[in-house]
Amino acid sequence: MAIVTVERKVLQKNDQIACENRELFRKNGVFVVNLVSSPGSGKTSLLERTLEYFKGSLPVAVIEGDVQTDLDARRVAKYNVPTVQIVTNGGCHLEANLVRDALTNVDLRGIRLLFIENVGNLVCPSNYDLGEAMKIVVTSTTEGDDKPLKYPGMFQRASALIINKIDLLPYLNCDVKMLKRNALTINPSLKVFETSCTTKEGIAEWCSWLDSKLRK
């Protein structure tokens, strides 16, 4: 029982800080996307393609979350956007206070879009509000079509699902129609995109949808 009580307190504390983060983002006119997925679904590659798309048209910043290393931040920084790496040192998800601390290294004035790439984990990050406008869940075709049913929390809390690595479909036993059906069973209001960061298929659709959201 103790762990439940403490967890609830942790979540309450997190939600309070997330609320403060959200207010800070609103004041600065920054639209914030919390990018979540399993390890290796292609969050960073998707981010790279997305940064290419918005280059020159929209000021973007990135917060990278990883258990260890700054490999992702180094990949993203090549696109000349303000980038901060959070290393959780074993922690399985980002929390609102980590984002708040990271924000002391980003000048939000003039930024219109902030991506927070969460730790690769399809379970834990779903419970932690960071102050984002929306969670985007990425799943790759190589992970199979049953993931929304097996890890429902993340799909329930996401605004959009990006089915990545569709260029590999000819070599896989993955039924994309079934994957979509499973995802929409869990969350009927989920917007679904199919992308390949290799062929760039679907990247423009995803980015223009995101663009329309942040201009609302």
Next chain:
Amino acid sequence: MAIVTVERKVLQKNDQIACENRELFRKNGVFVVNLVSSPGSGKTSLLERTLEYFKGSLPVAVIEGDVQTDLDARRVAKYNVPTVQIVTNGGCHLEANLVRDALTNVDLRGIRLLFIENVGNLVCPSNYDLGEAMKIVVTSTTEGDDKPLKYPGMFQRASALIINKIDLLPYLNCDVKMLKRNALTINPSLKVFETSCTTKEGIAEWCSWLDSKLRK
């Protein structure tokens, strides 16, 4: 600070039950493998190929751990082995007490090999001993070659690494040599296998190694 204290207590309690599980396995002569990976790396497919290999020669049982659904247990049960599904209802990893409770549904007498397929999560399950003889970490080529560096805990605690989906290598930007080098940097004593559950490449090598371990 409160959460740290409670977590330590939870881990101590877990280790105590894991110790009891280990003693139970020893008494019954059961070799226990804790199978861990990201969601979609192919743990269940690997288990299916492994069950095929040992069919008729070794009595095997399986405990399946999932956040939701009994999809994996249904896949495995087709191989006519005793199978128990643990549904964690949102929990991000298996704990020793869940395994202990599941064991009330398995007659360990006569079983030589027990697989525990953990929740798909490359972070949290690494901290929880279940009483197993060894952890086996599975990573798929589609996840890229940097995962051991980014999620070191799991690779440090594993006895072997199975690099799965090697049939997809021609279509990927994944350097298997680099992946191995990264894994061995994190854990130099890691035994490494390369497998494909589609072509069955490497399955016999992995299974005969496992066979040699449990006959020691």
